[in-house]
Amino acid sequence: MKENTVLTKMRSGEPAAIGWLTAGSPLLAEIVAGLGFDGIILDTQHGYWSYEAMLNALQVILPTPTIPFVRVARNEPDLIGLALDAGALGVIVPLVNTPEQAARAVAAARYAPAGSRSVGGVRLRLYGSDYVQEANRQIMVATMTETSEAIENVRAIAAVPGVDCLFIGPSDLALSLGCYPERNQAHSRAIAEVIAAGREAGVPVGMACSGAEDCLQRARDGMLFLAAGNDASWCTAGATTHLKTLRTGLARE
Ligand code: 3PY
Ligand code: MG
Numbered sequence: 001m002k003e004n005t006v007l008t009k010m011r012s013g014e015p016a017a018i019g020w021l022t023a024g025s026p027l028l029a030e031i032v033a034g035l036g037f038d039g040i041i042l043d044t045q046h047g048y049w050s051y052e053a054m055l056n057a058l059q060v061i062l063p064t065p066t067i068p069f070v071r072v073a074r075n076e077p078d079l080i081g082l083a084l085d086a087g088a089l090g091v092i093v094p095l096v097n098t099p100e101q102a103a104r105a106v107a108a109a110r111y112a113p114a115g116s117r118s119v120g121g122v123r124l125r126l127y128g129s130d131y132v133q134e135a136n137r138q139i140m141v142a143t144m145t146e147t148s149e150a151i152e153n154v155r156a157i158a159a160v161p162g163v164d165c166l167f168i169g170p171s172d173l174a175l176s177l178g179c180y181p182e183r184n185q186a187h188s189r190a191i192a193e194v195i196a197a198g199r200e201a202g203v204p205v206g207m208a209c210s211g212a213e214d215c216l217q218r219a220r221d222g223m224l225f226l227a228a229g230n231d232a233s234w235c236t237a238g239a240t241t242h243l244k245t246l247r248t249g250l251a252r253e
Contacts, residue, residue, distance in 0.1 A: 001128035002084060004089045004138040006039040006067045007164060010204040010224045017215070018069075020208070020230035021057070022047035028231050029057035043071045044083070045094050051082065058087035062126060069140065075101055077116070078107035078178040084109060085121030092110030092167055097149040099156040106162035109141045114162060140164045142206065142225065146172035151190045158201035165225050166198050168207040196224050 006016045017036040021029055024047060029042040033040055040061060042054050049057070054070065061068045065148050072081035093105040105248035107115035112128050124131045141162055146169030147152055158166060168191060174180040179187050191207070198205035199222060206225025209215040 001131050001134035001138055002062075003116075004067055004140060005065065006069075006090070006225070007138065007140050009038065011164065013224070015219045015224045015226055018225060018227040019066075020227050023046035023231045024050060024053045026053055026056035026060055026232070030060040032231070033064040033068075035062045037066050039067040039069055039090075041069045041092060042073055042088070043230070044079075045071045045073045047071075051086075054083070055086045059123075062087060066102070069142075075105050077104070080105065080108035081117060084117065084139060085124065087121075087123055087127070089127075090164070092142045092143065093100070094144045094169065095146060095150075096143035096157065098153050099160050101164050102143045102157045102160040104216070105143055106141050106160060109139055110136045110162060118136060119158060142167040144169045144172075145194050147176040148173075148175075151193055152157070154194055154197040154211050155200070155244075158197045158203045163203055166194050166203055166205045167227075168194055168205065169224060170208060170210075191221075198222075 005122060009016045017030050017185065018041060019037040020041045020043060021032060022043050024108045025139050031061050042057055044051055044054060047152055058068050067089050068087065069090040069092055070088040071094065072079040072083055075096060083091055091109055095106060096102050109115060109117060111132060115183050119132055142165035143157060143163055145166050150157065157198050173190060174183050176185055176191060195205050196203040206227065207218050209218055209226060209228040215228045219226055
């Protein structure tokens with residue numbers, strides 16, 4: 001089966017550079033996958049992906065070395081199964097607050113005996129004829145730690161077999177802690193708690209970072225799944241710089 005090189009990296013303690021796509025565009029997925037990110041998240045929770053566009057994006061990412069992940073809209077076995085059968089090599093599951101919820105997410109992503117994922121998905125053979133035998137090792141389950149309840153339970157969540165990554169959602173976490181948008185010390189302490197819990201349990205930690213510099217700081221803090229920016233923010237930054245240069249130049253003419 002196609003190797004999940006993001007999981008391989010994290011299992012050997014190496015950080016992974018992850019991109020994020022919201023616009024629901026397979027064309028952008030193809031372009032961004034060609035840039036060399038270790039992994040890409042197709043965000044079907046807050047992004048604008050139809051099922052068909054998500055499937056097309058997974059089709060154009062497959063021939064590249066970039067590993068595709070899908071953030072599902074909620075912790076729902078059917079949604080997890082659909083994303084994996086379309087070809088995602090991992091799911092990011094939002095708002096996982098308890099070990100029971102983490103176990104539900106893991107079970108949906110694993111074939112028996114580790115879970116209850118149903119066998120199917122005709123394009124999965126493109127990932128290798130041993131897909132069903134290997135998938136439980138190659139499919140990443142990242143549970144999102146993004147509420148005060150999840151922080152209280154983070155050690156129990158990290159102890160759930162099959163949780164491959166504790167992925168921090170800093171914005172929902174700030175809302176939950178009452179410090180949105182200005183984050184405070186409680187927010188920093190909560191993030192430190194997740195890092196400590198991950199380290200103790202041997203479970204990699206990641207975060208939706210605010211940009212490349214934030215990623216680098218989080219990597220120094222010990223995080224391994226480093227997601228930053230997205231198609232909308234990259235487009236905004238590029239277009240803003242372009243327009244500013246153009247306007248400045250035109251004003252001088
Ligand atoms: C959060 O910050 O809450 C996220 O889910 C990142 O997208
Ligand atoms: Mg969130």
